[in-house]
Amino acid sequence: MEIHRFESVWVLVSIVLILGFIGTVTYGAVGIGIKMVDDAGGTIDDPANPATSDAFRDPGVYQTGQNEYEVYVVAQQFLFDPGTSQPIRLPANSRVTFHITSVDVIHGFEVSGTNINVMAIPGQIATITVDFDEPATYGIVCHEYCGAGHHSMEGRVEIVPQAEFDGGSQ
């Protein structure tokens, strides 16, 4: 088989390119520590009534350690609780774990402008951990069509300076 020297060059460059793509993703996962959303959050026995489960008996913000918070969010047609009627308030420089579920249909939970983006599935708990460094206000949008009021389903996350934080729900 005759291979032109130009061809061998660009075949080699393609292999280097693919190795480079794999390398950057590996760097993201190992070096920076980016995780995929998985089923580690567990399930809810009675999907329509998450309040009967331990996790969602009172959705809100809970402090679990120094600069560590757990946020329990219930998505339903067409609001986030908390998030829509009152914003989710968190202090800056905190490590926050969101636990998100849905009571009716599949919803989305996206903190717009960030990589926080997960599906809220009835009966399942989506658990994600993120670091909030700077005070900021983010919008939450539902990105899975969930019914006639889907376009109006939104909420807010407010990252406030440590001094202004009032301690969450507990």
Place this chain on the structure above:
Amino acid sequence: MSRSDSLPTRRTILKTIGGAGVGLAVSGTASGQETAAPAVEPDWGNWFTAQARGGEVDNYDGTTVDRRGESEVTVLVGSEGNGGFFAFDPPALWIDPGTTVIFEWTGEGGGHNVVSESGPAGMDSGAPIAEPGVHFEHTFDATGINTYYCVPHLALGMKAGIAVGDDIPTVQVAPPGDEEPGFEPPGGIAGFTLMLLMVGFSAVAAFGVLAGESITSLRRPAGEPEELTEAEPFEPTREIGHDEFDPIGTASLIAIYFAILVIMWIFVYFIEFLGRGPTVIG
């Protein structure tokens, strides 16, 4: 207080009966209709129309349910309307000062609540509730026009209003059934015109194609087809070996594609993805 108390009022029943009667213009029923329909109704502004936030309320038929003279009135929360169970029933209510309005959740349509938009009452039933039952009531002491809505379903038109007392802005209303609705072509005037145009153009096009075909078939001579001759085979003037030719053009195209791939990858992964923190880390 049961659900049936708030359902058909004297006026809505009369209106239903009268709807058939008005066309016949029987004097007895017609005069009964006149006295039943109030000459004035509370001025809701544009609250029930598409101009207000939340859009149009489709279970509001333009009439206000008059329950003045009663001390307790029930409003259903999660009644059928607005594309599901996303309505208050009745949407427009008129009561006396001091009347207690009992909000009874039907348990349908997910979580609902009652929050004031305007008016002296300033209601807020709190977080949305899905379970059936009476979860909120309010005694309306101040005269005025109150408008309220359900927070999760405002965008669907889950809005309503309660007018309190006689000293409120009102509007004159025509007795129902007076005007015949005009002919409304499906899709509106513009849509109907567009449809006619499309049908017309298709007809012209179909006619053109068919006419053209019949003309060509007429013109084609009936004799035997023309002879076709093949071109002379092409002889190369010079032959070179496999490695003697340098595909510089192909090589530079591939180099450009690779450069685009690398730049896009850097943009997508490092700028768009890693640059948009916070990122999921657990």
